[in-house]
Amino acid sequence: MDFTLNDEQRQLQQLARDFARKEIIPIAAEYDRREELPWQVVEKAFEVGLLNPTIPEHAGGLGLGMFDECLIGEELAYGCMGIYTVLMASELGIAPILIGGTEEQQARFLGPLTEKAGLAAFALSEPGNGSDAAGMATMARDDGDAWILNGAKMWISNGGLAEFNVVFATTDKNGGHKATVALVVPKDAEGFSHNKIKHKMGQRASLTSELVFEDVRVLKENQLGRLGDGFKIAMKTLDKTRIPVAAGSVGIARRAMEESIKYAKEREAFGKPITEFQAIQFKLAEMAMGIETGRLMYQKAAWLVDQGMPHGFESAIAKAYCSEMAFSAANEGIQVHGGYGYVGEYPVEKLLRDVKLNMIYEGTNEIQRVVIARNLLK
Numbered sequence: 001m002d003f004t005l006n007d008e009q010r011q012l013q014q015l016a017r018d019f020a021r022k023e024i025i026p027i028a029a030e031y032d033r034r035e036e037l038p039w040q041v042v043e044k045a046f047e048v049g050l051l052n053p054t055i056p057e058h059a060g061g062l063g064l065g066m067f068d069e070c071l072i073g074e075e076l077a078y079g080c081m082g083i084y085t086v087l088m089a090s091e092l093g094i095a096p097i098l099i100g101g102t103e104e105q106q107a108r109f110l111g112p113l114t115e116k117a118g119l120a121a122f123a124l125s126e127p128g129n130g131s132d133a134a135g136m137a138t139m140a141r142d143d144g145d146a147w148i149l150n151g152a153k154m155w156i157s158n159g160g161l162a163e164f165n166v167v168f169a170t171t172d173k174n175g176g177h178k179a180t181v182a183l184v185v186p187k188d189a190e191g192f193s194h195n196k197i198k199h200k201m202g203q204r205a206s207l208t209s210e211l212v213f214e215d216v217r218v219l220k221e222n223q224l225g226r227l228g229d230g231f232k233i234a235m236k237t238l239d240k241t242r243i244p245v246a247a248g249s250v251g252i253a254r255r256a257m258e259e260s261i262k263y264a265k266e267r268e269a270f271g272k273p274i275t276e277f278q279a280i281q282f283k284l285a286e287m288a289m290g291i292e293t294g295r296l297m298y299q300k301a302a303w304l305v306d307q308g309m310p311h312g313f314e315s316a317i318a319k320a321y322c323s324e325m326a327f328s329a330a331n332e333g334i335q336v337h338g339g340y341g342y343v344g345e346y347p348v349e350k351l352l353r354d355v356k357l358n359m360i361y362e363g364t365n366e367i368q369r370v371v372i373a374r375n376l377l378k
C-alpha cells in the first residue's frame with residue numbers, strides 16, 4: 001500500500017490549489033451574494049486544464065481518472081463549493097456518455113468541450129420525483145428515427161447553460177426502469193426551455209435550473225445505449241460521481257478547520273488565545289479526524305473506480321460520510337468563531353450553507369444508506 005502521490009499528481013494538486021487561491025477565493029463571497037455563476041472562472045479553468053479533465057484522449061481530452069479528478073475537487077471546493085459544483089456537475093453530464101456512449105458519440109458530444117470552455121449537465125430528478133429515480137415521468141415517444149420528449153426536470157446544475165443535457169426519460173410510465181432511455185439533448189433543441197431556481201440556501205454561485213421539454217425531437221443517434229438502459233446508465237454514473245462530492249466535502253471541512261485555527265489563534269478570551277482551551281482544541285481535533293478518515297475513504301473509492309473494480313458501496317459510504325463530517329466541521333467552525341461565525345464577514349457561515357447540499361444532491365444521504373444496506377444484505 002502506497003499513499004504517496006506521484007509527481008504528476010502533486011503538480012495537479014498544486015495547480016488546483018493555486019487556482020482556488022487566485023481565481024476562486026477572492027470572488028467566492030461576492031458571486032454567492034449575487035447568486036451568479038462566475039463564467040470567467042470556467043474559462044480560466046479551461047485554459048489551465050481543470051475543466052472537464054476526464055474527457056478521454058480519443059475525444060481530444062486529458063483522460064484523467066477518478067483519483068486525479070478528486071484531488072482537483074478537494075482543492076477547488078476548499079475555495080468555494082458552489083463554484084466547484086459548476087465544474088463537478090459538468091463531469092456528471094460527461095460520465096453517462098463515457099459509460100453508455102459509443103466512441104463516435106463521445107467524440108461528437110465531448111470533442112467540442114475540449115475546444116472551448118463549455119459545460120455538460122445531467123438531468124434525472126423531476127419536480128415530483130427525486131429518490132425514486134426509476135419512477136420518472138418525462139416521456140419519450142417513438143417517432144421513427146427520433147424520440148419526442150415531453151416533461152420537466154428539476155434541480156439541474158448547469159441546466160440551460162450547458163452545451164447539452166443528458167436527459168433520462170421513460171417510454172412507458174408503467175414500464176419501470178426497463179422502459180427508460182438516456183438522451184443527449186443539445187441546448188439549442190427546439191421546444192427546450194429552462195428557468196433558473198433562485199434563493200438557494202447555499203452554493204449560490206452555481207446555476208440550478210428547471211428544464212422543460214415540449215415536443216423536443218431528439219434523434220436516436222443521440223441515445224446512449226439501448227432502450228431500457230437509461231436507469232442503469234444513471235445509476236452507474238452516480239456510483240462514480242458521488243466520489244467527487246465526497247472529495248469536495250473534505251475540501252470544505254479542511255477550509256473550516258483552517259479558518260477556525262486562524263481565528264482561534266488571534267482571538268483571546270480570559271486573557272489568552274482561545275487555542276489554549278481544550279474546548280477549542282477538541283473541536284479542531286475532531287475536524288482533523290474527520291478530514292483524514294474522509295480523505296482515505298474518497299481516495300479508496302476513487303482508486304477502485306480507476307482499477308475497474310466494483311465501487312458503488314464505497315462511493316455511497318464516502319459521499320454520506322464526508323458530507324456529514326464536513327457539515328459537522330462547518331458547524332463547529334461557526335461555533336469556534338462565536339458571533340462572528342454567524343455573519344458573512346468570515347467564510348465559515350457560507351461553508352455550512354454550501355455543504356448542506358452535499359447531503360442532498362447526487363442522492364440524499366438516506367439513499368446512500370439504502371445503497372450501503374442493500375450491498376450488505378444482498
Ligand code: CAA
Pocket residue numbers: 089092122124125130131132133134155156157177231232235236238239312360361362363364367370371
Ligand atoms: N449499477 C448498475 N445497475 C444498477 C445499480 C447500479 N448502481 N443500481 C440498480 N441497478 C439495476 C438493478 O440491478 C436492477 O436491474 P435488473 O432489474 O435488471 O436486475 C435495476 O437497476 C433496478 O434496480 P433497483 O430495483 O435496485 O432500483 P430501485 O428503483 O429500487 O432504485 C435507488 C434504487 C438506489 C433508490 C435509486 O433509485 C437511486 O439511486 N435513487 C437516487 C437518485 C439520485 O441519486 N438522484 C440524484 C440526481 S443527480 C443530482 O443530484 C443533480 C445535480 O445537478 C447535482
